[in-house]
Amino acid sequence: MSGVKVSVILCTYTLDMYDHFAEAADSVLSQTHDDVELVVVVDGTPAVYDRVVEEYGDRENVVIECNDENVGLLESRNRGAEIASGDVVTFIDDDAVADEEWVERLVHAYEEKDAIAAGGKMVPEWVAGKPSFLPEEFYWLVGVTHRGFADGPGEVRNTFGSNISFRRDVFLELDGFDIDIGGRKGDKNLQGGETELCARMREEYGQGVWYDPEAEVAHKVFEYRTRFFWLLDRAFWQGYSKRVMESFVDNDGREESDYLKRLVTNFVPDRFQSIFRNLSLSDVSKLLSIFVFTGSVVVGYFYAHIRLISDSSS
Numbered sequence: 631m632s633g634v635k636v637s638v639i640l641c642t643y644t645l646d647m648y649d650h651f652a653e654a655a656d657s658v659l660s661q662t663h664d665d666v667e668l669v670v671v672v673d674g675t676p677a678v679y680d681r682v683v684e685e686y687g688d689r690e691n692v693v694i695e696c697n698d699e700n701v702g703l704l705e706s707r708n709r710g711a712e713i714a715s716g717d718v719v720t721f722i723d724d725d726a727v728a729d730e731e732w733v734e735r736l737v738h739a740y741e742e743k744d745a746i747a748a749g750g751k752m753v754p755e756w757v758a759g760k761p762s763f764l765p766e767e768f769y770w771l772v773g774v775t776h777r778g779f780a781d782g783p784g785e786v787r788n789t790f791g792s793n794i795s796f797r798r799d800v801f802l803e804l805d806g807f808d809i810d811i812g813g814r815k816g817d818k819n820l821q822g823g824e825t826e827l828c829a830r831m832r833e834e835y836g837q838g839v840w841y842d843p844e845a846e847v848a849h850k851v852f853e854y855r856t857r858f859f860w861l862l863d864r865a866f867w868q869g870y871s872k873r874v875m876e877s878f879v880d881n882d883g884r885e886e887s888d889y890l891k892r893l894v895t896n897f898v899p900d901r902f903q904s905i906f907r908n909l910s911l912s913d914v915s916k917l918l919s920i921f922v923f924t925g926s927v928v929v930g931y932f933y934a935h936i937r938l939i940s941d942s943s944s
Contacts, residue, residue: 636737746796807826
């Protein structure tokens with residue numbers, strides 16, 4: 631894919647997030663890769679659309695669209711991909727900031743690894759400070775790449791939705807993200823649009839996502855996401871989502887089972903050793919959090935399992 635043009639899809643919808651959106655947009659427009667198109671999709675908020683047009687409308691390689699009504703993130707992303715003109719469509723959220731070499735690293739995966747999808751590492755930007763009890767093994771609760779995700783570059787099932795890209799023809803052939811996710815069976819808390827899409831991609835093309843840990847995007851972790859009970863609730867709905875997603879696509883759960891095995895055999899013993907070595911209350915709280923968050927995921931998973939059985943018998 632010589633001379634790859636990359637379209638970065640950035641969706642936003644509220645003026646409260648505008649300053650963060652602008653930082654995300656500016657990071658896309660400051661990429662080292664030469665041919666980058668920024669596609670902004672405003673999700674049905676005219677006031678936001680007007681401000682984006684005012685500040686970015688005269689920029690080269692910027693396309694701005696506004697949905698007639700609020701349709702949600704997945705449908706907005708699909709619309710962005712449809713109007714994009716790049717060979718590759720890449721996704722980033724309005725609470726994230728891309729490293730200047732982010733797109734260049736992703737393009738390398740398409741040129742050198744013959745990838746059909748590529749993604750990178752999410753790193754935390756602690757807006758209100760890092761919570762002392764949150765272990766790195768559970769950073770995925772705040773949209774950040776966790777300890778144990780991958781040992782280095784290579785193929786994975788999927789990366790986070792704020793740092794993932796696809797060959798545009800592949801994305802369109804797959805009809806993009808399934809916009810019913812989060813709406814099926816009233817499951818408004820269902821997570822994982824990128825998981826479902828990448829599972830379908832693997833079924834259709836026999837390939838996963840090429841992961842490059844040097845393709846970094848920083849995710850802003852706001853204060854409310856550092857609260858213990860918010861994280862506990864998040865863990866529950868992540869477990870719920872994993873089970874429901876199994877009913878949508880053929881997902882063997884290998885990534886989850888491998889992670890759980892490493893958590894039990896490697897990370898938990900490491901945490902115990904760290905406690906005895908450092909005698910730190912922070913280390914104790916992180917170990918306890920591993921058990922509590924894991925339990926919440928398991929409860930969410932089996933709650934979804936019971937609901938699915940109930941729905942199928944009714």
